[in-house]
Amino acid sequence: MSWKAVSNPILSIAKAFAVLLLVIWSLGPIYWAFATSVTPSNEIISKSLRLWPAHATLEHYAKLLGAASTAHGNEVQSVWPQFRAAMINSIVTSGLATIVTVAIAAFGAYAFVRLRFPGRNILFALVVATMAIPAYTVMIPLYRLMISLNLIDTYLGITLIYVSAFLPLALWLMRTVYEAMPLSLEEAAWLDGAGRLYTLVAIVLPLAAPGLIAAAILTFLNAWGQFIVPLVFSPTLASKSLTVLIPEFATRSNIDYGLMNAAGILAIIPPVALVIFLNRYLVSGLMAGAQK
Amino acid sequence: MASQSGLRTRKPYRRDETILAFAFIVPIIVIMGGLVFGPLVNTVVDSFYRIDPMQPGEPFIGLKNYTRLIADGDVQTSWANSAFYVVLAVVAETLIGLGMALLLNRVRLGRKWLLAIAVLPWCLPPVVNAIVWMWIYHPNYGLLNQVLMSLGVINEAVVWSNDRIGGLVMVTLVHVWRMAPLTAIILLAALQSVPGELYEAAKLDGAGPLRSFQQVTLPLISGGLAIALSQSTVFAFNLFDEAWIMGGASLGTRSVIIQTYLSAFQDLRFSYGMALSLLAMIASLLVSLIYVAKVSRDTRMG
Structure with a gap:
């Protein structure tokens, strides 16, 4: 004070x-x-x-x-079929992106902190540096790539783009978590004959749970709010998100503000729930992510 | 940390450790290489070609995309709009964020909940924020006019988007509403690392609140301030969602990223859009580097 x-x-x-x-x-x-x-x-x-x-x-x-x-x-005509499809799309793509990102970051960051291998520092620096590159910079070649891979308007395509966009932050976060952990616990397990992989899964990951939750929340919120990626890569309701569908409720002549606000309120339920129930992890994650 | 492990890395690498490490980071290499670094190199190379789905062939055209961008009036307008967004958003986010951080740092009762309330706007989809604020700005039935009129600040309803500056300010305000909490959190983290004894010492030296803020707080949070400023700049440079929902393709609120999107996906001039997106990236990186360099120099001198 x-x-x-x-x-x-x-x-x-x-x-x-x-x-x-x-x-x-x-x-x-x-x-x-x-x-x-x-x-x-x-x-x-x-x-x-x-x-x-x-x-x-x-x-x-x-x-x-x-x-x-x-x-x-x-x-x-009811908008429920469209709304339901977009809601499911948003839940699936954000959920998948969160799971994949956190899983890759959990193991990858451990390698960057605890394992020694050639090219470790340069590789980490390169990946983290992409946080400063706006996703939009690579979007046009990405669009052509996704077309050639037939991944336009698919869950897999959207999820992969989200993972590539949000992985650097999750890696950064998990690295600070592992760095703050005492090495002695792992060393004790190794002395008992436990392998490195076993030690990581059975001892390190449970201790890193708060960090993993923080990384998951940040990734989910980023994915849930994404607009330009689905706008470009999700032309139909096969993978279109709520953020793209809701503005479409407004026609050129008329904006039904009651409907739009109701849709908005439904779309913010997941983020609001995260803030109410997991605020502690969210704030600690943001703070750790901010300290360089 | 890096220097610590650097001292120990004199020993040769262990083979099993290296194999395990690569097993862990292969997904990172594949995804980041394939979806970020590959496309980034592509963007640089392709910006020297004419890649245009509506025209045959992809000839090398050197710097023509870039020279055309410089002469393009719409592109110039979008740069001016983005410059406006960046200056106003960075100043507003820093002031509001600093105010929030100082307040949060002094509140003890219910701080956890106040923090949650402060962070909430940052957690919401920008698209929803834009819709909600558009409704607040509505000239006839919007909350803003109704509140201002019942307070007697204005006599009749104001159409806020009537002039160019008004439209830009409206978009910026929505962006600031969402991003100021991030600045607040970054500065709060910095404030919490300032040892309380320093304030006691400043007080013993007879420093008032303002001087103690200038001479104790500000130098010690300058690192956090540099991070907050760079973050605000990069995000304001990349403003898309709010401006697109509120103004669509209209030139008055068109940011550089909207211009990129229109060039690539509506005019279908891919390489033209790539050249523009590269320039936008370079501009935002340069501006953030200036803060980092300036703040780190000021701190060393102070």
Whole structure:
């Protein structure tokens, strides 16, 4: 703590005000999206400020998740089949990318920290340096490559691109985790005759669990929010993600903000759940990732 | 760490250890080599050719892609837009992030939850953020106009996207909302490594809060500041999602990356887009290197 401010009432009030400001800044837009998503369409187009709808409704969620619905007396085709397909695509590609990235990083980073082999430092430096290269730089040749491999619009293609984009950060994170671990535990296991692979799987990985969780969260969040990769590599609902589908709900003439906000709220459930339940790992991961 | 192991690496490599290590890193070599380094080399080489699915042949054209890029008015506009995004986003993220970090560092009660709340915007898909903010900005029914009008700041609804600067600021604000938490976390990590005794010493020397911030805090978090600045710069240079959702292909909010996307995937001029994406990468790397060099020099002198 810096200079002792606790005794100064003006500073305490200023601090409380700052906390309030931070909470409104961070949560205000999310709250507003939620309030809009339960506001009936006729109330949405109201010019007066109302922080909660007079008649809360689930009509927008019903449109997303239900069968056919009616609007102005006309039957409207349900968007549920599209929404469901995109949701499954997002879950599958983000989940696969997370599992593959963390698995490769868990073993790879161990090699970079504990095993000696020629070219170790240069290889690690090269991989980590790609964090500074925006994924967009390589996207055009990647597109041609994916076409020639027949991987456009497939789970495998999207997953591989995500892994190549998010692996450097996971490797970096896992290296700091292994470096902080005492070597003595592994040495004791080796003295007992345990092999290196066995030691890694049975002793090191369980101890590295918090780091693995942090790497998994960061990879999942990055993959879940990705937009330009699916925009280019997922032309159809075979692998199109929620982030690409939701903006398509807006037509040139009309943006249904109730529907869009409801879709947005559903799309942020996984990230919000991660922040609520695994915040400790997320923050420690971000902090470790930031220290160079 | 590197120097420590460097001292020990005088012994010859053990064969079984090397084999195990390569077994562990083969997936890394294959994926990074095939999907990042290969395409990167491709980008550099192909930018000297005319690769254009709509035209026959792929002739070598030297620097023509680059000279055309310099003369292209749309490309110039997109550079100007990106420069605007970078300057405004980096300044805003650093100020807001620093404010958040200083606050979080002093809050003790419920700090874990305040941290979670602060980080939340960074965790959300940028596309969703852009949609939510577009609705907030809505001229007739948006929250921003309604709040400002009920507070009496403005008398009638403002169409925020009416002029070019307005459109750019709107996009930047959404980006800053998402990225400021990252700066805050990086600076908070740096702040927590400042030993408390230094503040006590500064106080004994009669330093007020401002001087103690300038002379104790700032020099000690300068490393974190350099990282935060580089991160903000790289991300602002690569701004795509927010600008694409809010402005689409419109020239007023078009960033360099949107221009690259349009050149490659709508005009189908692949190598033209590759040349532009390379220039964007070089620009963002150069700007971040400047911070790192400047901050590390300032720290040594201070």
